[in-house]
Amino acid sequence: MKVVTRFAPSPTGYLHIGGARTAIFNYLFAKKHNGKYLVRIEDTDTKRSTNEAVGAIHNGLNWLGINSTEKIIYQSKNLASHVKIAYELLDKGFAYKCFLNTKELNDLRIKSRANGKPIKSPWRNSKFNNEKKEYVIRLKMPLNGTTTIKDYVQGKVSVKNEILDDMIILRSDKTPTYMLSSVVDDYNMGITHIIRGDDHFNNAFRQIQIINFLNWDKPSYAHIPLIHGTDGSKLSKRHGATNLIDYRDMGFTSEAMLSYLMQLGWTSHDNKEDDYEFKKAVNLFSLEKINKSPAKFDIKKLNNINSRYLNKIDIDKIYKLLIERFKLVLNIHQEKRLKALLPELLKRVDVYIDLKDDFEWIIDDNFLCKEKDKIKILKKYNLIINEIGDLLKNCEWNKETINHCLKTYIQDKSLKFRDIGPILRMTLTGKTSAPDLVSIIYELGCTISLNRLNYKY
RNA sequence: GGUCCCUUCGUCUAAUGGUUAGGACACCGCCCUUUCACGGCGGCAAUACGAGUUCGAAUCUCGUAGGGAUCACCA
Numbered sequence: 419m420k421v422v423t424r425f426a427p428s429p430t431g432y433l434h435i436g437g438a439r440t441a442i443f444n445y446l447f448a449k450k451h452n453g454k455y456l457v458r459i460e461d462t463d464t465k466r467s468t469n470e471a472v473g474a475i476h477n478g479l480n481w482l483g484i485n486s487t488e489k490i491i492y493q494s495k496n497l498a499s500h501v502k503i504a505y506e507l508l509d510k511g512f513a514y515k516c517f518l519n520t521k522e523l524n525d526l527r528i529k530s531r532a533n534g535k536p537i538k539s540p541w542r543n544s545k546f547n548n549e550k551k552e553y554v555i556r557l558k559m560p561l562n563g564t565t566t567i568k569d570y571v572q573g574k575v576s577v578k579n580e581i582l583d584d585m586i587i588l589r590s591d592k593t594p595t596y597m598l599s600s601v602v603d604d605y606n607m608g609i610t611h612i613i614r615g616d617d618h619f620n621n622a623f624r625q626i627q628i629i630n631f632l633n634w635d636k637p638s639y640a641h642i643p644l645i646h647g648t649d650g651s652k653l654s655k656r657h658g659a660t661n662l663i664d665y666r667d668m669g670f671t672s673e674a675m676l677s678y679l680m681q682l683g684w685t686s687h688d689n690k691e692d693d694y695e696f697k698k699a700v701n702l703f704s705l706e707k708i709n710k711s712p713a714k715f716d717i718k719k720l721n722n723i724n725s726r727y728l729n730k731i732d733i734d735k736i737y738k739l740l741i742e743r744f745k746l747v748l749n750i751h752q753e754k755r756l757k758a759l760l761p762e763l764l765k766r767v768d769v770y771i772d773l774k775d776d777f778e779w780i781i782d783d784n785f786l787c788k789e790k791d792k793i794k795i796l797k798k799y800n801l802i803i804n805e806i807g808d809l810l811k812n813c814e815w816n817k818e819t820i821n822h823c824l825k826t827y828i829q830d831k832s833l834k835f836r837d838i839g840p841i842l843r844m845t846l847t848g849k850t851s852a853p854d855l856v857s858i859i860y861e862l863g864c865t866i867s868l869n870r871l872n873y874k875y
Numbered sequence: 876g877g878u879c880c881c882u883u884c885g886u887c888u889a890a891u892g893g894u895u896a897g898g899a900c901a902c903c904g905c906c907c908u909u910u911c912a913c914g915g916c917g918g919c920a921a922u923a924c925g926a927g928u929u930c931g932a933a934u935c936u937c938g939u940a941g942g943g944a945u946c947a948c949c950a
Contacts, residue, residue: 428950463949523948531946534877554948572880581878581946589948596950620879620945643881643943650942678887685888709888711881712943719887719900729913765913824909839909851911 421453422610425479425486426493426600428460429471432661433478435715436615436645436653439679443642444613445484446680446703456607457486461494462599478662481672491607493599500594500602503632504555504587512631513587515553516541536583555588557597557627565623570640570705572616577623585624601625605634613705616641640705643712645682653715665720669743669769671731674724683713694723721768728764733757739770744777751863752781758861762853779847783866786873787848797875799841802831806842807871815864821856845870 425441427433441457448455457479461467479485507513516539518526530537539556559582566576587598594602604612612622619641629636647657654660659668665675677694686694686702728736737757740746748756756777763776779785787793796803806827813823828835843852846867852858859867 426950430950460950466949520948527947531876536877536946575879577879583946586948591948593948595948600950615944616880617944618950621950623879641880641944646943648886652943681887683887709881713888714886716886716900722900762912766911835909843910849911853910853912855909 419610421448421451422456422608423448423453423613424456424458424604424607424609426458426460426603426614427475428463428466429468429475430463430466431471432474432663434660435662435665435679436660437475438478438482438662438675439645439682440613440615440642441479441484442482442676442680443640443684443703443705443708446700447611447613447640447705449700450703453610454488455484455486456488456491456609458491458493458603458607460596460600461492462497462593462596464494467494474663481663481666482676483672484676491603493603496599496603496606497594499606500599501588501592503602503628504594504598507557507587507628507631508555510631511558513555513557514539514542514544514584515547516556516584516586517546517548517551517553519552530583536581538584542584552590554586554590556584557587557624557631559584559624559627565626567622567626567639569619569622570611570638571643571708571710572619572639572641573710575619582624582627587628597621597625598628601628604637605629605632609637611638611640611705613640613642616643640708642708643683643710646712646714648714648716650714657715658717669771670720670724671727671739671770673731674720674727677727678720678723682715683709685709725764725768728767728770729761733760736760736764736770740773743771744774746777746781748781752783755780755861755863759853759857762857766851766853775849776847776852779849780862784869785848786870787844789848792844792848793875796841796844800875802838803841803845803871804874806838807868810859810864810871811868815860817856817860820859824856842871845873 423444425437425444427437427441445455447453459472459475461472476485476490504513508515518539518541526537526539536559538559542556542558560579563579564576565579565582566574568574585597586595588594622639622641626636645653647653649657659665662675666672673696676696680696680699681694684703684707686699686707734757737753737760740756741748759776759780760773763773764770767773787796806824809823809827810820813819824835824838827833828838839855840850842855843849843858846852846855846858846862862870
């Protein structure tokens with residue numbers, strides 16, 4: 419049997435981190451089994467669904483590289499088939515029309531909850547019919563027995579059928595509810611494994627009744643725990659960004675995000691670092707190894723993963739990201755300088771956005787240290803700076819001779835490197851910490867370096 | 876409140892009845908060094924609690940506490 423999975427978000431907002439991880443697991447499982455991974459947009463709630471949200475979801479999935487290669491399915495287009503099933507269930511006696519009005523329903527709900535009993539409409543056993551009166555169609559849940567689900571993550575879980583409510587499958591406006599649509603679409607799409615958040619776990623016991631009534635093949639289930647914030651409660655905005663794409667904007671790479679999200683709740687058997695490369699994980703993935711307890715989102719770990727990726731990825735790729743992100747327009751010399759210094763700079767940041775502070779001294783040919791406090795110091799040591807500038811003027815331009823030149827200077831003057839290091843660094847970069855000075859001087863080039871070193875403060 | 880699920884270092888997790896309870900991140904220290912980093916080495920730190928089963932429990936059972944999910948004509 420060919421594995422078919424689906425990610426089924428409702429387009430009511432941005433793509434949430436939790437949703438993204440659900441998508442990743444669906445993707446991973448399908449790929450592992452050479453199956454199909456589908457995306458279905460659950461846009462049946464016309465009041466809350468928006469086109470922007472649909473765009474945001476695709477945007478997020480595309481960024482991570484886990485959008486479906488198959489045709490995207492829009493649930494709203496399938497409504498007619500869902501309605502048909504609702505009436506089929508009605509005809510077969512597995513569902514009934516309920517004529518309860520809002521107030522009656524409310525009273526019933528309060529009463530049911532007080533008794534700890536599920537909602538069972540008084541119309542359940544009625545033969546009454548009146549097409550002119552508004553009604554909903556409710557599913558006739560079994561009253562006895564138990565329903566057992568063997569869930570890949572949750573294990574074997576049984577629930578007494580008596581706690582199942584007669585859920586609405588068709589609204590009074592003749593539109594199907596999620597409870598019905600989801601089941602019918604999953605069936606029509608040939609979904610073999612339903613991998614979703616465990617906020618749907620309770621739904622599974624109710625939805626499976628429809629499948630039973632219709633004698634359809636049951637899909638396998640994997641209900642994965644939600645992602646929590648650092649305080650253990652459900653991840654929300656007060657824990658930081660929950661919008662996946664915000665992390666792109668913060669300067670995280672999609673590779674790091676993919677790797678981090680994937681290992682939140684899942685671990686490969688070996689637990690080796692490189693198992694968390696997404697491509698490798700495709701082979702290692704298994705639903706059984708997903709943890710049952712919710713994992714907490716920890717940005718420190720994400721930072722660490724991201725910084726490691728930044729130092730692994732092609733410089734050209736990072737360069738492209740920077741150019742796009744900061745709308746830089748560089749000439750060939752500026753490009754060369756930036757690319758040459760990038761590997762060293764990347765060792766010093768977690769997210770590439772933090773490189774921003776270094777652009778000016780690298781890119782701007784006419785850069786000079788502008789901070790007052792620093793200029794005060796540079797004034798004091800202006801002579802040393804100028805002397806070094808003079809020395810470098812006649813120096814052959816390679817790292818070795820530049821280094822030799824500096825070493826000779828401090829020897830002649832009986833100085834230590836730390837006597838000239840900080841002031842050179844300030845002069846050349848305007849900063850107190852930066853990559854190796856020799857590399858900076860070399861990469862900035864003779865003209866620019868000397869301009870900065872010969873300046874009279 | 877009913878139903879269901881969960882609980883190993885601060886965090887992510889490993890250990891499927893016998894381990895000095897392992898690793899990674901974070902944190903701290905040392906080394907390297909030209910600052911900041913990288914890197915290398917080391918350290919701190921956990922089986923929620925209480926019973927039971929067993930020669931032996933993180934692991935099985937029960938209870939307690941804490942946390943989470945859900946209980947819509949939303950999905």
